[in-house]
Each structure stands twice: as structure tokens, then as C-alpha cells.
Amino acid sequence: MFRALLPAFILAVPQPSASPTPPAPPPDPTTGGCTPGQGGVPDSIVGEVLCGTWAGDVTGAAWQLVRDRWPLLLGAVAALIVLRVGWSRWRRVVWRTHAAQGRWLAITPPVTATPAATVGLWRLLATALPAPRWWSLRPARLVWEVAADPGGLRAGLWLPPGVNPTAVLRLLQRGWPGVRAEQTRPPRVPTTGAVAALAVWPTQPEWLPLVDAAAPPPVRRGVDAGAPQDDRLRAVYDGLASAGRTGGGLLQVHISRAPAHRLRVLRQAMTNPDRARHRPEAPQPAPPAYSRRHCASGL
Structure with a gap:
């Protein structure tokens, strides 16, 4: 009889249940549930900026921008160099014409x-x-x-x-x-x-001629303050x-x-x-x- 009840007793013991799954983390209040590429947010650098996630990986975003827009950036740098060189040469020609x-x-x-x-x-x-x-x-x-x-x-x-x-x-x-x-x-x-x-x-400030009581030059013994040596x-x-x-x-x-x-x-x-x-x-x-x-x- 003991042997007959033992399997029944073992079967009556409830099996341990699996570990409960942790609850999903609440959405980040700083982003407001904003995800680039979803909900009308553009999937680009603009979307990263709007959602506030762009600052988390500035280096990666900058590298991605250079990799995606390198022809445009290269053209902009070349245009700036051409404008700078052209401005210098044009100004030199204008000054030479003005001096002539x-x-x-x-x-x-x-x-x-x-x-x-x-x-x-x-x-x-x-x-x-x-x-x-x-x-x-x-x-x-x-x-x-x-x-x-x-x-x-x-x-x-x-x-x-x-x-x-x-x-x-x-x-x-x-x-x-x-x-x-x-x-x-x-x-x-x-x-x-x-x-x-x-x-x-000039080493003196530009407003020096406005001062009426300017400091007089040091007078050396035997030399007049108004002598020609005062002319610098x-x-x-x-x-x-x-x-x-x-x-x-x-x-x-x-x-x-x-x-x-x-x-x-x-x-x-x-x-x-x-x-x-x-x-x-x-x-x-x-x-x-x-x-x-x-x-x-x-x-």
C-alpha cells in the first residue's frame, strides 16, 4: 500500500514554475517615445537630432555624415579655397590699379x-x-x-x-x-x-592726442625739452x-x-x-x- 501511494504522492507535488519575465522598461521620458524612422520621424541625422540620440554618438554621426556627403563636403571646401585665392588676386589687382x-x-x-x-x-x-x-x-x-x-x-x-x-x-x-x-x-x-x-x-593708444595734459618727456640735464632730439x-x-x-x-x-x-x-x-x-x-x-x-x- 505504501508503494502504491508513493507515485501518487509524487505526482501530486506541483512542479516549480519557470522564472517570470522582467517587465519592459518604461519609455525614456527625454525622448518621448521618439525613434528615428518611425512615427514620421526621418531616418537620418535630422531624425537623430530631433529624437535627442545624436549626441550619444557624435563621432559616429560625424563619420556617417562625411561618408554619406563626402562629395558635397569636398566641393564646398574646394569652392572656399577658390574663393579665397580669387579674392586675394582680385584685391591685389585692384590695389595695383589704384596705386597706378x-x-x-x-x-x-x-x-x-x-x-x-x-x-x-x-x-x-x-x-x-x-x-x-x-x-x-x-x-x-x-x-x-x-x-x-x-x-x-x-x-x-x-x-x-x-x-x-x-x-x-x-x-x-x-x-x-x-x-x-x-x-x-x-x-x-x-x-x-x-x-x-x-x-x-604706433605703440601709443590712438586716443593719446585727445589728452591735453600728457606726460611731458623726461628732461635731461643740459638738454632743452624742445630740442630737435625730441623728434622720434x-x-x-x-x-x-x-x-x-x-x-x-x-x-x-x-x-x-x-x-x-x-x-x-x-x-x-x-x-x-x-x-x-x-x-x-x-x-x-x-x-x-x-x-x-x-x-x-x-x-
């Missing part, structure tokens, strides 16, 4: 000229130039040029197209009493052999004369007007200086009528 139309005034400076008179002359000459606009490709500028050769120093002024030489002559006579100037052919500068060029930019360009002229004895030298001082928007800021500073001084977003004012750049090259 310039006029040369041979100038004999007066016997005595103080540095203050020279600065005043730059400002007077700048008034003959039109104020450049923000879209100006070729800002008008006057170029004061001093060439040195074994025959001596020759000074002159390059006038851009559109500037009246008669008006410039009057400004020269006003700023430098006793100056002699005439319109002649420009001197020829030798371009053979080794050429070394150096561009020198005198050493440059001496160097040109030395270079002219052995080969040649050239000095150019570029004179141009400040842009119109900087002049407007200057007028506002003149009417209400406290407001212009304490306004952090206001740009620095420019000189009244000019900005200078020096360029010296030895031939």
Missing part, C-alpha cells in the same frame, strides 16, 4: 620744422581724405614717402585718385610754412637684389641716410582718416565725456581726423 592712378608730389621740407608742426600737418592732410565707410574695400590714404640713395634723400607725397593736388598743396603750405612742392613723375626705386621690409606700428623720426631719417650711402632705403608713413562711426563716438564724448567714460560698451575714441601707420623698408 596715384599722383606724386615732390616736396622739399622747410629748413626748420618742429614735431608739433609735423603732427598738425598730418591732421591737416587727413582732412583732404573722405571718411571711410564700414563697407569700404579701399580706404583712401595719403602716403608720405622718403627715398634714400647715394644721391641723397628725396621726399614726396602720394595722392590717391579723387584727391585734389591743389588742396593738398595749400594744406602743406599751411602746416609747413616755407615748404616747396610740385607735381612731378614719381622716382624709380630699384627692386633688384635682396629686399628687407619692416612694418612699425629724426633717428629714422638718419638711418635712411646711412642706408642710402651703401645701397638704398625707403620710408613710408600712411595717413588715413578714422571711420565715421568712431568719429560719432568722439563727438558724443566731447558733448558728454562722463557718460562716454563710464559706459563700458562704448568703444575707444579715435583721433580727431587721422590715424597713422609707419612702414619702413630697406632696399
Whole structure:
């Protein structure tokens, strides 16, 4: 009887059930159930961006974009290179044409000229130039040029197209009493052999001429503060004369007007200086009528 009940007892024991399947994870609230290629979402990089999954694999997405659109990207890079090279060559041709139309005034400076008179002359000459606009490709500028050769120093002024030489002559006579100037052919500068060029930019801020109480230069014992040694360009002229004895030298001082928007800021500073001084977003004012750049090259 025991043997007969044992199989029945074993059969009556319930078999263990299989492990329950884990519940499905809830949808990601950040994506909102968005899947690229489903529900009207495009199956592309745009769909990845819309669903927010593109940032998870930026490198893979970028590589996929390059692999799929490499002809378009290659054409865009080639077009940019062609535009850059074409712009440089076109600008060079325009500048050469602009320089070929310039006029040369041979100038004999007066016997005595103080540095203050020279600065005043730059400002007077700048008034003959039109104020450049923000879209100006070729800002008008006057170029004061001093060439040195074994025959001596020759000074002159390059006038851009559109500037009246008669008006410039009057400004020269006003700023430098006793100056002699005439319109002649420009001197020829030798371009053979080794050429070394150096561009020198002003170290003082451009608003320095606006300061009335500027710091006076240090006075050395036995030297007058108004002596000719205060002219900082005198050493440059001496160097040109030395270079002219052995080969040649050239000095150019570029004179141009400040842009119109900087002049407007200057007028506002003149009417209400406290407001212009304490306004952090206001740009620095420019000189009244000019900005200078020096360029010296030895031939």
C-alpha cells in the first residue's frame, strides 16, 4: 500500500514554475517615445537630432555624415579655397590699379620744422581724405614717402585718385610754412637684389592726442625739452641716410582718416565725456581726423 501511494504522492507535488519575465522598461521620458524612422520621424541625422540620440554618438554621426556627403563636403571646401585665392588676386589687382592712378608730389621740407608742426600737418592732410565707410574695400590714404640713395634723400607725397593736388598743396603750405612742392613723375626705386621690409606700428593708444595734459618727456640735464632730439623720426631719417650711402632705403608713413562711426563716438564724448567714460560698451575714441601707420623698408 505504501508503494502504491508513493507515485501518487509524487505526482501530486506541483512542479516549480519557470522564472517570470522582467517587465519592459518604461519609455525614456527625454525622448518621448521618439525613434528615428518611425512615427514620421526621418531616418537620418535630422531624425537623430530631433529624437535627442545624436549626441550619444557624435563621432559616429560625424563619420556617417562625411561618408554619406563626402562629395558635397569636398566641393564646398574646394569652392572656399577658390574663393579665397580669387579674392586675394582680385584685391591685389585692384590695389595695383589704384596705386597706378596715384599722383606724386615732390616736396622739399622747410629748413626748420618742429614735431608739433609735423603732427598738425598730418591732421591737416587727413582732412583732404573722405571718411571711410564700414563697407569700404579701399580706404583712401595719403602716403608720405622718403627715398634714400647715394644721391641723397628725396621726399614726396602720394595722392590717391579723387584727391585734389591743389588742396593738398595749400594744406602743406599751411602746416609747413616755407615748404616747396610740385607735381612731378614719381622716382624709380630699384627692386633688384635682396629686399628687407619692416612694418612699425604706433605703440601709443590712438586716443593719446585727445589728452591735453600728457606726460611731458623726461628732461635731461643740459638738454632743452624742445630740442630737435625730441623728434622720434629724426633717428629714422638718419638711418635712411646711412642706408642710402651703401645701397638704398625707403620710408613710408600712411595717413588715413578714422571711420565715421568712431568719429560719432568722439563727438558724443566731447558733448558728454562722463557718460562716454563710464559706459563700458562704448568703444575707444579715435583721433580727431587721422590715424597713422609707419612702414619702413630697406632696399
